Amino acid sequence: MKELFLIGIGSGNPEHLTLQAVRAMNGVDAILIPRKGAGKADLADLRRAICADVVTNTLVRLVEFDLPERDEATPDYLQRVEDWHNAIAQTWEAALLGAGSPGRVALLVWGDPSLYDSTLRIAARLAPAPRVTVIAGITSLQALTAAHRIPVNGLGAAFTVTTGRNLRDAGWPVGVNRIAVMLDGDCSFAQIAPEGVTIYWAAYAGMAQEVAMSGDLAIMAPQIIAKRAELRAAHGWIMDIYILDRV
Template structure:
C-alpha cells in the first residue's frame, strides 16, 4: 500500500515548517508538485522548501487541469477533482519502487483545501497521513496582532462566493473570508464593518491593510490588483467585524 503524506507548509515561509513536516519531507520517496501556467513561482516555492530540507528529493511535476466553466459550480469542481486524482494515479504509477508519496499543501490540509477529497478518489486507496500546518487564518491574525474571536463569541469561516451570494451570516460577530477573487467585501455597508486584510501572509511580499471599509476598501482593491499583476498570482485572506462588535478589553 502507498503511504500518502499531505504536508501543511503554511503560507510559503520555510520557517512555517514544523519539525514533523521536516521529518516527513526527509523520509518521502516521491513528491508531487503541481504546475500552473500563471503561477510557476508557486511550484518553485514548493521545490525550494523541499530543497532546504534535502538535496536528493525525487520530484514529479504535473500540469494542473483546467476547470470546465460550462458546468455548474459543484459539478465543475467534482469533475476537476476526478481529473487531478487521475493525474496523481498515473504519475505515481510511472515511478518505480515508490512507497511513500508526499504533497506540500499551502496552509493546512483541513481548511478550505481539497487535497484530502482528491486523495479519497485514488484507487487503490493509499494510507493517508496529514501533517498539520499553519493556516492563513493564523498568519492573518498574527500579522495584525489581533485575537481571532471577540470575548466569548464564535467565529465563522467562509468564502467570498458565499458572502457575495448570501450576504452577512446571521448572528455572526467575526467572519473570516477565504478564496475571494472578487473582493466580496465591497458589497457590504462600508460604514458598518472593519476589515483586517492580508496577502502573501508570512512571505517576504506580505502586504496588509486594516480599517473601516469606507476608508480602506478602494485601497485594498487597488493594492490587490497591483500585487497580482506584479506576481501573476495572489493569495489573500481577510477578517471582518461589524463596528458594534469590535474586540472588547
Template sequence: MIDLHLIGVGTGNPDHLTRQAAVAMNAADLILLPRKGDAASDLIDLRRTLCATALTRSVRIVEFDLPVRAATGDYLAAVGDWHDAIAAAWATQIARHLPDGGRLALLVWGDPSLYDSTLRIADRLRTGGMAMRVHVVPGITSLQALTAAHAIPLNALGAPVVITTGRRLREGGWPIAADNVAVMLDGDCAFTTLPPAEIAIWWGAYLGMTHEALIAGPLADVAARIVAQRAALRARHGWIMDTYLLQRAGVAA
C-alpha cells in the same frame, strides 16, 4: 500500498515548516509538485524552495501539470470534474514513479483541513480501488498568519467565528449571528457587496512572504484601497493568495 503524506506547509515561508513536516518530507520516496502554468510560476518556485530548504537527503521530486478547472457552468459540478481530473493525474504519476508502492508526499498550502480539497481527491483514489493510507501533517493556516501579521485575535470575546468563502459571502451576505467573519478564496473582493458602515476589516496577501501586504481599518475607508492594491499585486506577480477578517463595530475584541 501507497502511504500518502499530505504535508501542510503554511503560506510558502520556509520558516512556517514544522519539524514534523520536514521529517515527513525527508522520509518520502517521492514528492509530487504541481505546476499551475506560467502565470503562477512563483508557486512552483516556492515549493522548490521549500524542498531545497527542508530536504537533507536525496528524495525524488517530480513535477506535473495540474489540470485546469472550468471557469463556466455550475460551480460545484466544475469543481467535481476538476477533482476527478486531479485524481487521475495523481494516479498517472503514482503508476509511473511508484508502481510497487511507497511513501508519497504532497505539499499543501496552509493546512489540508481548511478550505483545501486534497483529502477529498485522495478519497477518490481510495474509492477507486487504490490501496492507500493517508497521513496528515498539520500546517500553519492563512488565518493564523493573518491574525499574527495584524497582531489581533481571531475571535471577539466569548464570540464565535464564521469561516466562509468569498462566493458564499457575495451570494448570502453577512452570516446570521456572526460577530467575526473570516473569508477565504475570494477572487472578486466580496466585501465590497456589504453595507460598509460599522464593519472593520483586516486584510492580508502573500502572508509570511517577503512581499506580504497588509491593510486594516474601517471597511468604508479602506475597501477601495484593498481592491486597487490587490489588482496591482496580482498583475505584478501573476497570482495572489489573500484572506481577511471582518468584524462588526462595537464587538468586544
C-alpha cells in the same frame, strides 16, 4: 502508492514547517510538485525551494506534473469542482505511474489540509486507496491574525470562516459579528454595507511579499481593491484573506 502524506506548509515560508513535516519529507520516496502554468510558476518554485532547503535525503525524488485546469463552461459550480477533482486524482496517478509507482509519497499543501482545501477529497478518489497521513500546517487565517496582531475571535464570542462566494450569495452570516473570508477573487467585501465594519486584509500572509492593510471598510475597500489588482499584476497570482469585524 501505499502511503500518502499531506503536509501543511503554511504560506510557503520554510520557517513555517514543523519538525514533523521535515521528518516526513525526508522519509518518503517521492514528493509531488504540481505546476499551475507560467503565470503561477512561483508556486512550484516555492515548493522546490522548500524541498531544497529541508530535504537532505538524496533518495527522495521530486515528481512534477501539470495541474489540470477547471472547466468553467460547466454551469453548475459544484459539478465543475467535482469534475476537476477527478481529473486531478487521475493526474496524480499518472505522474506516479510514470515515476515508477513510489510507495510513500508526500504532497505539500498550502496552509493546512483542513481549512478550505480539497486535497483530502482528491486523495479519497485514488484507487487503490493509500493510507493517508495529515501533518498540520499554519493556516492563512493564522498568518492573517499574526500580521495584524489580533485574536481571531472577540472576547467570549464566536466567529465564522466562510468564502467570498458564500458572502456574496448569502450575505453576512447570521449570529456573528466577526467573519473570516477566504477564496474571494471578486472582493465581495465591497458588497457589504460598510457602516460600523472594520476590515483586516492581507495578501501573501506570512510570505516575504506580505502586504497587510486594515481600517474602516468604507475607506479601505477601494484601496484594497486597487492594491490587490496591483499585486496580482506584479506577481501573476495572489493569495489573500481578510476578517470583517462589525460593531
